[in-house]
Amino acid sequence: MEQYTNNSPSDSDNDIDLEMLDDPCCNPNKPVEITFEEITSAAYKIRSGISYTPCIRSHMSRLTGMDIYLKKDFLQQTGSFKERGARYVLLQLTEEQKRNGVIAASLGNHAQAVSYHGYLLGVPVTVVMPIVAPIMKIQKCREYNANVVMEGRNMAEAKRVAYKLAKERGLFYINGYDNPQTIAGQGTIGLEIMEQVDDIDAVVVPTGGGGLLAGVAVAVKTLNPSIKIIGVESERCASYSKAMEESQPIHTDIEGTLADGLAVPQVGYNAWRTSRSLIDRMVVVKEEWIAVAILRFIENEKCVVEGAGACGLAAILAGHLDDFKGKRIVLILSGGNIDTTILGRCLERGLAADGRLVKCKITVSDRPGGISELCKFIGSIGVSIKDIIHERAWVTSDVFSVEVKVVCETRDYNHTVELRDMLHSKYKKVRFDNIPMIELGPPLNSF
Numbered sequence: 001m002e003q004y005t006n007n008s009p010s011d012s013d014n015d016i017d018l019e020m021l022d023d024p025c026c027n028p029n030k031p032v033e034i035t036f037e038e039i040t041s042a043a044y045k046i047r048s049g050i051s052y053t054p055c056i057r058s059h060m061s062r063l064t065g066m067d068i069y070l071k072k073d074f075l076q077q078t079g080s081f082k083e084r085g086a087r088y089v090l091l092q093l094t095e096e097q098k099r100n101g102v103i104a105a106s107l108g109n110h111a112q113a114v115s116y117h118g119y120l121l122g123v124p125v126t127v128v129m130p131i132v133a134p135i136m137k138i139q140k141c142r143e144y145n146a147n148v149v150m151e152g153r154n155m156a157e158a159k160r161v162a163y164k165l166a167k168e169r170g171l172f173y174i175n176g177y178d179n180p181q182t183i184a185g186q187g188t189i190g191l192e193i194m195e196q197v198d199d200i201d202a203v204v205v206p207t208g209g210g211g212l213l214a215g216v217a218v219a220v221k222t223l224n225p226s227i228k229i230i231g232v233e234s235e236r237c238a239s240y241s242k243a244m245e246e247s248q249p250i251h252t253d254i255e256g257t258l259a260d261g262l263a264v265p266q267v268g269y270n271a272w273r274t275s276r277s278l279i280d281r282m283v284v285v286k287e288e289w290i291a292v293a294i295l296r297f298i299e300n301e302k303c304v305v306e307g308a309g310a311c312g313l314a315a316i317l318a319g320h321l322d323d324f325k326g327k328r329i330v331l332i333l334s335g336g337n338i339d340t341t342i343l344g345r346c347l348e349r350g351l352a353a354d355g356r357l358v359k360c361k362i363t364v365s366d367r368p369g370g371i372s373e374l375c376k377f378i379g380s381i382g383v384s385i386k387d388i389i390h391e392r393a394w395v396t397s398d399v400f401s402v403e404v405k406v407v408c409e410t411r412d413y414n415h416t417v418e419l420r421d422m423l424h425s426k427y428k429k430v431r432f433d434n435i436p437m438i439e440l441g442p443p444l445n446s447f
Contacts, residue, residue, distance in 0.1 A: 023163065023173055026269055027269070033273050034187065036219065039188060052192060063300075064317075067329065071196075072333050073189060073332060080337060083116065084185040085186045085211065086104075088182070090102070098121075100124075101123060101124030102118060102172045102174050103126040104176060105129075106128075107132070107134070107137070111148075112141055115127060118146065126171060128149045128161045129149070130151070134338075177210060178269060180270050183214050183215045186215035189216055190220045190223075193332075202280075202330070204231075204331050205231050205312075206232060206308045207240045210240055210267040213231050217229045229279055231282045233284055234284070235284050236256065237252070239265060239266055240267050243272060244276075244282060250266065258287055258290045258310075258346060261306060261309075289318040291349040292353050294346045295350030295351065309332075309335045355410070356409060356411070356416065357407070359408075360420075360432045360433065362374060362431075363428070363429035366399075366402040367400060377422070381415075381418060385406055386408065388407070420432055
């Protein structure tokens, strides 16, 4: 792994380096609008190296009141839809560009896609990944013989490094969401969806830099203009929504998010030009719902989907798409590359947001049998105690009492409410730290 130092340019440096930082394929003054013909050309050229992924009816259709179909593009070799655009760009390179090699900046999925298909096609690949990139994705790039450069606190800084290296070393820079050929490659998902599912009412697309959204919108709207195209993004990286407010791509501050694949600070100029008139709605979802959606996919669909890919279901669970009850919706599951450590945290947070993992504090008698009686009382209704700790020093009002902190796992939200009511009926001092979904929306036990 190479470590490249660029001393993270300051604002004053940016004025000097503007020419260096330009991506020749993404000119803000001359944005390119991707055509349906380009997407069909991409579909023909990449078909030998890309999986034709299934689009099947979801088990959650009955539970949500919608006819949901899942386009499982996380089943690509590297675990995400990014392979489509990466392969198409690599196939379109000149022989000289192939010899010199390519470079990309990415948090992981695009880097893996370029690394893998560069390996298959014999094109040298360098990827610049910010220091916050998931460990699993970094390791995968190394396995595909890519030269991995770890630099930058975020994607914006990683892109600066990649642009500079591209100029210094004569490498072709591949934008992961705004290169016109990348967008055309991503749009092939839309063509497949239209072949696989009839009578679609809406397609829900995870949105970061806008490339997938633009490509899918062109493909779907060209074949059937009546189908609604709905973009969805996390509230912690809502760059497309910000662009809609300003009527142009604009830098947006992003925060750490479960949907790290969507953490792009600015929508691409080509993606914006292509998609802006084709989008019917943009939905922003809370992180809690993304965690619950990841949990739902594991429990109901037996598949592991990363935060970005779970955003479509998160929008449904949060009630943002209730007007599609009784209608047919396709969700694009864009990726499945989630670190196992992050997955563990997601599941715990999903259980907590779902009302199935709760923490409470109960003041009980400190005489022999007091805590034991509490445990038996909780267990009597089938609640599982995951952790318990007692504190005496901070119960100043009664020397014969002890405060017990208990973490419990319940069957569902209603079971949690039963636990709460039962404890209040027996003990005078009971406090729950999280009875969720009161502010987030309706209880999820109905799902």
